[in-house]
Structures are given as structure tokens and as C-alpha cells.
Amino acid sequence: MKTVFVTVGTTRFDELIESVTSSEVAQVLKARGYERLVLQVGNGSFVPDAASCAHLSVQAYRFKESIAEDMRQADLVISHAGAGSCLEALGAGRPLLVVVNDKLMDNHQLELARQLHMDHHLLYCTCSTLTETLKNMDLSVLQPFPPGRPEHFANFLDKALGVK
């Protein structure tokens, strides 16, 4: 079953949860071949139940020890702009659509999402443009995201501190 996994990390993003379970978005997802919607809603004000969407099978929860399995099984990840969520989805090699919460005051988190978008690692939209983006998205343009190289840090430090 083609699955969409929606995550808001440790925060809340009611507008995204509402948008993604709306009939309008659900129809678009169905038309694109998705059949299952899994939602991680965090501290959101509500947890959608299985009947919230006529077109898709819905599963929702607030938090899990690890969302790695849900990430792994997703054919599409829709995430808030949090760095942890983005990096986890990209690390799992999943196509990623980031939905920016334009109601948030301190949005330094956007810096990373914006850069990753410029580098073609993810798609990017707001709640108001979600339907349109899902309708027209071309996931084949997304570039794989190579992992970071902590060994460069270690080598540098070893030399600088004279560690054998």
C-alpha cells in the first residue's frame, strides 16, 4: 500500500494535520496512488481517528520511541521544517515534502529547509499551497542526500590536539 507519512516532530502543527486530512488533499493523494496515511501529530490539539478520511486508510499517534519504521515504510514523507525530521527523512532516503508553518515567529529552522530545497533534496510549500503542490509534484527531480562526514571532524581534532 503506497503510504504517506506525516510528521510534526516534537512540536505541534494543527494546520498541517487538518490540511492533510481534508477531503481536498485526500482526493489528490488518492489520485496519485496513495492509499494509506500515517500521522505523527506530536503535541497537536487533536489526534485524527481512522474514520477522518473517506479516501485513505488513516493511522495517527502523538509520539513513538522511534519513527524510523514509519519513515522506512513511507513512499512520501510530509514534514514540518524541523531539522531533526528533515534529516531523518533524508537519511532514510525518502522523498520529502516540507510544509512550512508561516505562523511561527522564530523561524531559523527555515534556513536548513530552504538550503536543502535549493540543493534539490526536498520539496517545499505552505499549508495553503499544499493541495496544488501535491497535485503537481515531480519527485523524480529530488537528489539523494549524502550523509555527513564526522570523520573529517575527528581527523582534524586528532591533528590539532596531537592525539595518536
Add this chain to the structure above:
Amino acid sequence: MLVEELLAAVGWTQQASLTDAASLPVCLLCVSVGGHTTEIMRLMESLSAAYTPRHYVIADTDKMSEDKIVAFEKDRSPFTINRIPRSREVHQSWSSSVVSTLNALRYSLPLLFRLRPDMVLCNGPGTCVPLCIAGLLLGILGMKKVHIVYVESICRVQTLSLTGRILYLLSDYFFVQWCSLRDKYPKAIFLGRLV
């Protein structure tokens, strides 16, 4: 004159390598919730067994990091977990942040004096500022040269965090993970994405 002596004492004029090559480096680390912990764990994975023992410092309000650290260091290296009061909560006001940072310093100083690490490694939470200040004090007092190593979060592409801006001035080695920051902060070390 005094300023130059002070600066020399903390190694600003030259980078000193560890004085005793036979002794293993002692790390002192600073972690926090969420992304900061994940990032510092990835850095720690890359460090050799020579960096031992590891003393982790976490904010007293942090519940999740301790489990992550224990799971990571199990069977790996001798380690301890130390708690200090958090310097600043997200969105905390300036004036109360100064008070809580001074409070955290009250815990940081005895901790650093007791542990005498070779290095303090940190990556962003305000919690690390008092620890780094305590580390610098050890150097100023001629007790131990503590290398302050700061790695700015991968989230920071165009701007430094508040902690980053403070530690840019105080650290021995300051790493950024995007070249746009290296261009803005010439003292920063850029080796590409680290985590």
C-alpha cells in the same frame, strides 16, 4: 599587558597540543534535547577510543538525553553523566537568562575544577556557555589548558545561533557546516557537513 598575559594563558596566541602525550585526552561534553543530542552523538561516534573518559553534562530539565547517552556509551568507554541547571529555556527573557546563566556557572566551576578535562565539546544549547567559561577560567588561573571546541548545528546555514555568536569569540576551534557561514565568520573551520 595583563590582557596579553591572560590571553596567552588560555592559548590564544598559540595552539598548544596536549602537554602529556602519554595521557589519554579527557573529554567533557555538553548535550541537550532533540537535535543537539543527535548531532553531538554523531560527532562522538567518529572520535577514537583515545578520547576517554567522557563526561557528559546535561541540563537538569532534560529527560531524554540520558537514555541516548547510556545506550551509546554502553561497552564503549568509561563515562559519567553530570547535571547542571539549564542556562536558558527557549523564549526566556534576557534578564532572567543572565541570572540563570550565573546560576549554572555556580555548578559549572566546581565541575570543571574537579574533572580538569582536556577539551570541552559542545554544539549549541545555552547550557554550554557557563561550562566553556569555567573551562577558560581553568586556563586563566594556570590550572589546565582546556580546549574549547564548538560545532555549530547543521540547522545554521546563514546565521549563527546565540550560543554560536558567544562561543565564536571564546572557542579554540569553531566549526560551521555550511560555506555561507565560513564566508561570514573567517575564524570558523569549514570541513563540509559533519553530521
